[in-house]
Amino acid sequence: MIDAMVAGLAALLTPQALLFMFIGVVYGLVIGILPGLGGVVAMALLLPFTYGFETAATLALLLGAHIATIWGDSVTSILFSVPGSAKGLALCFDGYPMTKQGQAKRALAASATGALLGGIIGAIFLALCIPLIRPVILALGPSEYLMMALWGLTVIATFSEGSLMKGLTASVLGVLVAFIGMDVVTATPRFTFGSDFLMEGISFPVAMIGLFAVSEMMKLAIKGTPIVDRSLVKEESTVWQGVCDAFRHWWLVVRSSLLGLWIGVLPGVGASVAGLAAYAQAAQTSKTPERFGKGAVEGVIAPDATMGANEGGGLMPTLAFGIPGGESMAILLVAFIGLGVVPGPDMLTKNLDLVFSMVWIIVIGNILVTLIGLGITPWLARLPSLQANLMVPIVLSVCFVGAYATRGHIEDVLVAAVFGVVGYLMDKYRYSRANFVIGMVLAVMIERNLHISLTLYGRDFLLERPIALAMLAFVVITAALPFIRNWRRRKLAQAAGAQS
Amino acid sequence: MQTTRRKLVLAGAMAPVVLGMPGRVFAQAGSYYKDKVIIINVAGGAAGGHTRYARMLQPYLQKHTGAREVRVVNMPGGGGLKAANHIWRVKPGSPEIFFGNVSTLILAPLAGSAGAQSFDPVKFNYLGRVTSEPRVLSVGGKSAIKTIQDVQKLKRPFVFPSQGTDEDFYTMAVLGDALGFKVKAVTGYEGNADTSLAVIKGDGDGHITGWSESLGPIRSGDKNPILMVTSQPSPDYPQIPIALNIAPASKRATVQAMATILETHRSYIGPPNMDPQAIAAFRAAVTAALNDPDLIAESKKGERPVAPMEGAIQQKRVAELAKSSASLEPILKAAVKEIQ
Numbered sequence: 001m002i003d004a005m006v007a008g009l010a011a012l013l014t015p016q017a018l019l020f021m022f023i024g025v026v027y028g029l030v031i032g033i034l035p036g037l038g039g040v041v042a043m044a045l046l047l048p049f050t051y052g053f054e055t056a057a058t059l060a061l062l063l064g065a066h067i068a069t070i071w072g073d074s075v076t077s078i079l080f081s082v083p084g085s086a087k088g089l090a091l092c093f094d095g096y097p098m099t100k101q102g103q104a105k106r107a108l109a110a111s112a113t114g115a116l117l118g119g120i121i122g123a124i125f126l127a128l129c130i131p132l133i134r135p136v137i138l139a140l141g142p143s144e145y146l147m148m149a150l151w152g153l154t155v156i157a158t159f160s161e162g163s164l165m166k167g168l169t170a171s172v173l174g175v176l177v178a179f180i181g182m183d184v185v186t187a188t189p190r191f192t193f194g195s196d197f198l199m200e201g202i203s204f205p206v207a208m209i210g211l212f213a214v215s216e217m218m219k220l221a222i223k224g225t226p227i228v229d230r231s232l233v234k235e236e237s238t239v240w241q242g243v244c245d246a247f248r249h250w251w252l253v254v255r256s257s258l259l260g261l262w263i264g265v266l267p268g269v270g271a272s273v274a275g276l277a278a279y280a281q282a283a284q285t286s287k288t289p290e291r292f293g294k295g296a297v298e299g300v301i302a303p304d305a306t307m308g309a310n311e312g313g314g315l316m317p318t319l320a321f322g323i324p325g326g327e328s329m330a331i332l333l334v335a336f337i338g339l340g341v342v343p344g345p346d347m348l349t350k351n352l353d354l355v356f357s358m359v360w361i362i363v364i365g366n367i368l369v370t371l372i373g374l375g376i377t378p379w380l381a382r383l384p385s386l387q388a389n390l391m392v393p394i395v396l397s398v399c400f401v402g403a404y405a406t407r408g409h410i411e412d413v414l415v416a417a418v419f420g421v422v423g424y425l426m427d428k429y430r431y432s433r434a435n436f437v438i439g440m441v442l443a444v445m446i447e448r449n450l451h452i453s454l455t456l457y458g459r460d461f462l463l464e465r466p467i468a469l470a471m472l473a474f475v476v477i478t479a480a481l482p483f484i485r486n487w488r489r490r491k492l493a494q495a496a497g498a499q500s
Numbered sequence: 501m502q503t504t505r506r507k508l509v510l511a512g513a514m515a516p517v518v519l520g521m522p523g524r525v526f527a528q529a530g531s532y533y534k535d536k537v538i539i540i541n542v543a544g545g546a547a548g549g550h551t552r553y554a555r556m557l558q559p560y561l562q563k564h565t566g567a568r569e570v571r572v573v574n575m576p577g578g579g580g581l582k583a584a585n586h587i588w589r590v591k592p593g594s595p596e597i598f599f600g601n602v603s604t605l606i607l608a609p610l611a612g613s614a615g616a617q618s619f620d621p622v623k624f625n626y627l628g629r630v631t632s633e634p635r636v637l638s639v640g641g642k643s644a645i646k647t648i649q650d651v652q653k654l655k656r657p658f659v660f661p662s663q664g665t666d667e668d669f670y671t672m673a674v675l676g677d678a679l680g681f682k683v684k685a686v687t688g689y690e691g692n693a694d695t696s697l698a699v700i701k702g703d704g705d706g707h708i709t710g711w712s713e714s715l716g717p718i719r720s721g722d723k724n725p726i727l728m729v730t731s732q733p734s735p736d737y738p739q740i741p742i743a744l745n746i747a748p749a750s751k752r753a754t755v756q757a758m759a760t761i762l763e764t765h766r767s768y769i770g771p772p773n774m775d776p777q778a779i780a781a782f783r784a785a786v787t788a789a790l791n792d793p794d795l796i797a798e799s800k801k802g803e804r805p806v807a808p809m810e811g812a813i814q815q816k817r818v819a820e821l822a823k824s825s826a827s828l829e830p831i832l833k834a835a836v837k838e839i840q
Contacts, residue, residue: 027546046553072830138701182615184664185688189614196585199615317693331692334552334802343716408573448688455686456659456703458811 001352005127007436008356011056012364021361024064025368027163031065032072036404039066041405043331055339056357060365062335063311063358066328067119067365070307071373074111078300078394079104079384080227082213083205089441090275092212093293093434094299101295102233104381109242110297112373114304117246119366120259122264122309122357126316130348130355133265133316140266145462146449147384147471148266149442152273154479155280156435163430170431174439177202184444185451197411204440206403206412210419211426218424220388225317227384227391235385239377245297246305252282252298260306264313268349273445276438278306284478287485293434310361319347319355320475532781533565536630540768541587543580543600549710553630553766554599556804561791565781580604581615584769588619592773597782598626602764602814603667606821611832615666622822625770625779628786629809632765634734635671637727638714639706640699644766648679648741648804651705657684661695664688665836667762668708671729673835674758674828675743678751687839699723708735712803731759757825764821765807766816783811 011017026047031042042065050058073088078095091111098107129136137261156171180191181201192198220227228235246253256278263274282302283292292299318329321343336343347355386394427431453461453468462469519551538561544550554572562570575583580600587598587825608616625716639645649773651658658676662669664687676683686704689695692713698704700722708729728734728742747755789795790808799806809817 044551120802137697141698141701141703183665184690186664188840196582199585200582317697321697321717321720330548402661448690451688452661452686455684455688 004352005356005359007353008358009360011054011353012060012360013359014054014057016054017057017060020053021060021064021365021368024061025068025365025372028065028068028217029072029369029372032069033075034072034405039069040328040331042066042069043328045135047331047334050335050413055341056361058339059332059354059358062332063361064365064368067308067374068313068369069273070304070311071115071369074115074300074304075108075373075380077265078107078111079380080213081216082395083208084397087209088275089437090303092277093279094294094296096212096216097293098297099381099384100228100233102228102235103295103385104228104235104239104472105239106237106242106245107165107491108377108380109374110245111242111304112370112377113246114129114242114256114301115308116366116370117253118257118260118305118308119311120308120393121254122261123307123362124263124310125258125309126264126312126362127356127401128361129261130352133348134320136265136318137317139467141456142449142452143457143465143466143468144239144471145266147468147475148277148444149273149445149449150472151475151478152276152438152442153446154475155283156438167429167435170426170433170435171439173431174436174441177207177436178204178443179447184448187210195481196485197409200407202440203403203406203412204437205406206415206439207419208442209403210416213425214416214420215423215427215433217396217399218420221392221428225260226387229385233280233382239374242297242377246301249298249301252285252302255281256302256305257309260309261313263306264310265316266377273305274310274439275303278302284481285290285465289485305340308366311312311482312359317357319343338419342467356426381500396420397428400412410479515776528791531566532775532777533567533785535568537569537571537820538565538567539596539696540570540599541583541596541815542572543604543816543819544574549713550700550766551599552802553804556798556802557630557786557789557795558793559779564785564788564792578720581608581613581688585615585618587769587771588624590771596771597770598624598769600766600769601667602626602629602767602769603761604713605769606635606761606764606818606825607667607670607828607832608665610825610829611665611670611836613836618773621764622819624818625627625772625774626811626814626818627779627782628811629766629767629768629814630786630790630791630806632763632802632807632809633710633712633805634728635668635708635814636711636725636732636740637672637675637706637708637729638699638718638723638725640702641717643699643702643705643719643724645726646724648746652679652681657682659703659705660685661689661707663691665839666753670828670835671708671758671762672834673831674754675727677831678743678747678755678817680748683835685835685839693765696723712805717801729755729759729762731756731763754827754831757821757828759802760817761777761825764809764814764817767809768811779808779811786811791839 026041043062044063044175048063050061056278073083074091076082077088077091079099081096083089083092095107095111098104112246156167157266182196182199183190189199259278259281260274263277281300282298283289286292286298317332333343341354400416402412403412404410406412423433426436457464462472509622540554542554551574558570558572575586581604583598583600584605585595590596600634605621609621645651658681660672660683662685669685670702672683672685689698692709695707696702696717699707714723714725716739718725726741730742731744733742734740743755744752744759768782787808787810792804
């Protein structure tokens, strides 16, 4: 195994591989920052240029670009509340409030360092767990995915401060929007009103662009002030503070990274769920959950660490079975075929050095992204203080181009605009936009996996799937934790009051 | 000797026709599409099989049409019905072409699919098939089911994980009806990757995919192919039976209809109101592209085999299939009803 680790690293230390890695990372950062474009597009556009080069160099180019899109996504979520793609959503919840409080540099640096640590921890555990990967994948199924989605749902309580009813209403609205289109189980059109466009459903990234970015720009246009008015809020945070934050919350980083690795190994769960689940566990295990949604740095670190580690986990179904866990992995599979590499069980034994090359790419790629990211953070952090009359047209143009680029439908531009108005009204009347998108992300996943579980195992499916049952117990405990903690705090306060 | 000379004369006479064909084809194609933009709407996501083929063909189509740009646009949704409905409604003179599965266009209306009520598959303009992979029914490598006869002897329904009402779902319904076994379709899986894992884990008994999609797990022993749904046995895999040979005589016509429909596979399809000159030019360009030695080499290297069928032949084939496949209608409708 150590030989394979060394051979895997040596394959990457050629001028071609290092150059390709650098190109991939820079290109991935640019693609990640553009809304509507993510890792899949980055890899798909690179694929035609990958034939005829060294295997390690080709993988460095593709994976380097994919890794870099993670932090690229986070940048716009933190600075403008514009999620570059679905996985950047969780960064809007606390990253954007931090920017508004004059802590953009800290948030960006914490995000980059969180992703780096997540990537490294994920890669280390991945390397250690290679022999266990196949049995783990085989042990998990739709019932376990269902529990994962239920865990994501528990974060709704975090955003329902003030009125649980309003929080639930927002989530139900999100669920209803997610159900527009062809039903995933029976292929029956729902809420489509005979429209071909609606048959495909409402695109999640487009809805997010509308709900968060367009609505924020509407608010700025009405107020006529920049996101951060430097005469009122000074940028007092530093890059170093953000870096230290990530190390100070090391246990959160470790937990989030393992969660990311776990979710990555489950094919079809997706990075958007990973980000939400990371956020949920950060909020639920925090001693001060009330800070979440208002600019808690842990709310930035946890999703980035999870998504950094998620990359390594996502490789596993592709390598272990030759079955791509998602679209980006399907593109990687195409590259493998072009390179003459056959993924499957042999990959984890006979081609172990190539597997370790990929593990090293994740580590080195993450280091490169973080170095570049920390280097450009001071400049990026200045962007939110641009005047509204300059900022609004620029960001709105990028948003609408991003909405169009997501699927190439002009109707999506209209959808983004409509969701912009919806987001503005929700914010004005204190209906949580975060709960809306959580409902939207998890609805179809819950519907799909509940249906499959019931069809395969019957109504008592939990009794047949002990891992799912254990996961359900975990979901119940973590969901109850904040309530138990509050109850104990009240009890202690009462006891203290009685004593005095 | 005389025969040989006659052959030489004949070959000499044919040479200009054969050798001149690509040039003629190029001239024909170039005259219509020269310096224009062609939009290829691919029925599926950026990483799907259709996109892989559409992107492989893209530069060769540009070369052989003389177009300024051949733009590949992904239009996923409704198992290809979204793109089919879109191309059905484009305005005359539109540069848009659909690239996807012809079998969906034939099967979805037969099954009464809600998304296939507005178009008539016969009225599309078929511009050429790129490939036709055999569809294969595979079971898990560790499954107790080893042959199709084991499936027929099962005392319970055959559990079939499926994405929904796609051509594989319909094919399984036809196989169950023809070969006399019950099918329990578990719909809702996200894609072939998901159904593959379900079969390998043992959550499902088996599923149907294109041959190339299952090749990796078959080679590694994770899956075991037990039946092919083609008109002819595969020369490369003669040990895998074909459905047509084991179906009872009374059901052979149905299985044949299904196999022929599946063989229409990945193709370029034009809107119903397409300019006849554009049809001729695009068909010629597809033929020329698929015979381009560089493309053939690329397809071999990337394990994306091509199996061309000329557009004009396809047009006739679809018209015949639409008439002859009426026997499938009740089977497909019953299968859809069962999951609803």
